[in-house]
Amino acid sequence: MALVVVLYSLVTSQAEIRFSFGFARDETGNLPPMPVIFPDQRAPIVRVTESGERVMEMFRWGIPGPKQYGEHPVTNVRNVKSPHWRPWLKPEYRCLLPISPRRRRSPWSFSDRYRLR
Secondary structure, eight states, rough: OOOEEEEEEOOOHHHHHHOOOOOOOHHHHHHHOOEEEETTTTEEEEEEEETTEEEEEEEEEOOOOOOGGGEEEEESSSOOSSTTTGGHHHHHHHBOOEEEEEEEOOOOSSTTTOOOO
């Protein structure tokens, strides 16, 4: 069985992101390509302001994890019934992520060795 790590990247130009997401304001500055984005790293998000305007800004990615797991940031919520996650499910904490998902196999994966060619 292969261990799969999900990584995110952003290699799309700001003009293409603006066209796709339709934001009015870009607060990211000169955004270089980001071949790998990890939780707890600054990366662009698109959010709706209180006035209803879409804006692209740099934010630290991730949601604070549960205390029993060291509060390390995570990028997804797995149990929406958990009291820990409920405050983060409100609309004001939601955003769009202009990313390209990538998958990388673990170096311990046997599937590459035995793949049919």
